[in-house]
Amino acid sequence: MRSADTLFARLFGVSLVAIVLAHGLAFLWFQQYGAPPPPPPPGYPMGEQRLDDPGLGEAFEGTPPTAGPKHFPGPPERSFFGGPVVPFLFQLVTLVAAAWYGAKLLSRPIRRFSEAAERLSENLDSAPMEEDLGPREARQAAQTFNRMQRRIREQVQQRARMLGAVSHDLRTPLSRLKLRLEQVSEEKLQNQMRQDLDDMIGMLDATLTYLHEQRTSEALQWYDVQALVESLCENAQENGSPAQAQGQCAPLYTQPMALRSCVTNLLDNALRYAGPTTVSLEDSTGELVIRVIDHGPGISADKLETVFEPFYRLEGSRNRNSGGVGLGMTIAREAALRLGGSLALEKTPGGGLTATARIPRLPKV
Structure with a gap:
């Protein structure tokens, strides 16, 4: 009885019921409307024939007609409902319905696992999967998934x-x-x-x-990014660091701490190593683009990705007066990734470095 609760048994049962039902409907149709008429005997032309013609009976018995010219009648005309289209439609509709239901049975557990994995990637403390839904394989996989989530949470x-x-x-x-x-x-x-x-x-x-x-997992909320950038630039100016903000943007539905961490580390890094810095905002329907632009010495093209590695520092940044510990760019990129966006470096036209963070505008749920 346990094997009847598996996904294989369910799909097999649905397919078997569909085949039996389709053939049963076709059988009932033929019982109702009868089989098609027999073909004419050899040597008899098709045409009109009186029902009282004795030659008709002799033709069916296999003997030649005895009187007058006789013609074997053609098959009677059938209505559309009595033709072969109806049983074909019966079978087609039944099999299509079974295929749709079977595909739904097969895709439902996969969709549940996809949604649970997405929730887990965003928040380790997300609700576990329900373990009493679906066939036996899905329930066992849900139990294993929940155990994995608990172990990850315990390790963290x-x-x-x-x-x-x-x-x-x-x-x-x-x-x-x-x-x-x-x-x-x-x-x-x-x-x-x-x-x-x-x-x-x-x-x-x-x-x-x-x-x-x-x-750290953080709830989404509306955040005024423009006010954040202007505040950071004003604080830098008060501390003697030349920084200015450009552009405007509407409030963003995002994780405020992660966004602030991204922008702060990019601005601090540019001010520390390059001097005068501009933070540019470019708003659109689908995303917010934040560019931190400096005109300092820049870095070589082969180091544009290397600087995102933890604890990596360029040789020129290892002095005690300006050098950090090599985590600023790493923290900035991981914050951008947590927001569903991206962070990349490119050379500024005329010299320097531009860090471009692209943060998607998420729909409010």
């Missing part, structure tokens, strides 16, 4: 706990080292060691921020 939570512990355990000795530096009498050595500790703390903070943003 375990990593978060581990990162928290590492952060706490590393910050404590680093803080003690900074305090002990005050006992170093040589000022030059003290400054060098303090800078090394600051670099270590900075790398630790950046790494934790990067890993935190990777696992």
Whole structure:
């Protein structure tokens, strides 16, 4: 009885019922309207014939007619409903209905798994799949999918706990080292060691921020991107960094924290390495294009993708006055990808670098 609950059994049963029903309808039709008339005997021309002609009976018995010219009657004309079209339509409609229902049975579990995988890719805390729907194979696959989701969630939570512990355990000795530096009498050595500790703390903070943003899921809401860009540029100008905003755009239905992280890292990166920067907004029906344009030294064409790798830094950015830890561009691209968009680098005409983020306009659900 368990085998009758499988997808194979359901599809086979639907096909079998459709074939039997189609042939049963054709059989009933032939029972109602009878079989077609027999062909004429050899040697008899087709034509008119009186029903009382004795030669007709003799023709059916296989004997030649005995009197007068006689003609075998042609088959009687049938109405459209009595022709072969009707049983053909019976069978066609039945088989098409069975094929449609069978395809629906086959595609329904696949559609459910596709929707569940899409939800899981956007949010690890999404609702699990229902495990009591569909045939046995679909229920077993749903149970396996839910177990996989739980294990992924547990692993991510375990990593978060581990990162928290590492952060706490590393910050404590680093803080003690900074305090002990005050006992170093040589000022030059003290400054060098303090800078090394600051670099270590900075790398630790950046790494934790990067890993935190990777696992953060955020609800969609309306966000004023134009106000964000103008605010970031004004803050940069107040701090002595030349930045200006261009263009206008309507509010965007998006994840605010991810979008802010993307734009902030792009702007900080351009101001740190290139100087004067322009943030341009280009709005359209389907997407919002954000361009962060600078006219600095730029980078070579073979490094346009490499800079997105975690902890990668160009040689010119490794000095302590301007260099970061190599995670800004990585965080910016992953934020753009979480928003369903893209981020790419290209050379600015006349020199420099342009980072182009394309963020799709999502329909409000």
